[in-house]
Amino acid sequence: MVTALAGSTIEAWSSPNATVANDPGLTQSPLSFAYSALEPSIDARTMEIHYSRHAAGYAKNMADAIAAEHATGKSLREMLQHISKYSTTMRNNAGGHFNHEKFWQWMAPGGTKPSSALVDAIQKKFGGMDAMQKQFAEAATKRFGSGWAWLIVDAKKQLSIGSTPNQDNPLMDISDVKGEPILGIDVWEHAYYLKYQNKRGDYVGAWWNVVNWEAVSLDFQAALQA
Numbered sequence: 001m002v003t004a005l006a007g008s009t010i011e012a013w014s015s016p017n018a019t020v021a022n023d024p025g026l027t028q029s030p031l032s033f034a035y036s037a038l039e040p041s042i043d044a045r046t047m048e049i050h051y052s053r054h055a056a057g058y059a060k061n062m063a064d065a066i067a068a069e070h071a072t073g074k075s076l077r078e079m080l081q082h083i084s085k086y087s088t089t090m091r092n093n094a095g096g097h098f099n100h101e102k103f104w105q106w107m108a109p110g111g112t113k114p115s116s117a118l119v120d121a122i123q124k125k126f127g128g129m130d131a132m133q134k135q136f137a138e139a140a141t142k143r144f145g146s147g148w149a150w151l152i153v154d155a156k157k158q159l160s161i162g163s164t165p166n167q168d169n170p171l172m173d174i175s176d177v178k179g180e181p182i183l184g185i186d187v188w189e190h191a192y193y194l195k196y197q198n199k200r201g202d203y204v205g206a207w208w209n210v211v212n213w214e215a216v217s218l219d220f221q222a223a224l225q226a
């Protein structure tokens with residue numbers, strides 16, 4: 001799924017350096033559900049503002065940075081994997097765009113079920129889904145200020161949990177946490193403050209109800225095969 005930027009051709013993600021064929025492209029994709037579809041876990045007003053203002057802003061500002069920094073022809077993944085070569089503006093907005101495009105995919109009304117392969121891998125690594133969720137929630141609640149918590153497949157094809165500040169992510173060359181993100185949660189206040197105020201832990205707890213484990217399982221499979 002690669003989106004062409006106006007005036008340029010973005011080649012399909014087939015670079016020899018590719019990790020997985022999973023690139024959200026350079027423009028904002030339509031949401032596959034209504035703003036209200038994640039109620040009561042995520043309220044409609046938060047979803048509307050988050051998608052139509054915050055996430056749309058990252059996509060627009062990334063496009064502006066691509067033009068300003070002569071990065072046309074690069075895929076989103078390519079930029080993220082070499083983000084140290086770009087401006088802070090690009091880092092924040094290309095990261096923000098990728099993170100949100102994936103975030104919407106990782107949620108679905110009512111949630112979905114993980115594959116048996118992912119359940120087995122989580123069992124083996126963490127001792128079970130509950131233990132994994134506990135560790136993930138800790139990463140999410142302990143991230144100081146704004147950022148993301150992640151479940152990733154690392155270079156050794158092992159599952160791992162970590163967090164990143166701001167709009168950084170584990171694909172970035174500058175990230176302490178490196179790997180293929182297969183699930184992430186936005187812990188910026190804009191993601192939960194209207195409904196949960198300062199109770200980030202309650203937001204994380206409710207968010208599990210809308211995790212699209214089918215999408216996570218596909219990303220897991222793709223990361224193992226990369």
Ligand code: MN3
Nearest residue numbers: 054186188191
């Ligand atoms: Mn956000």
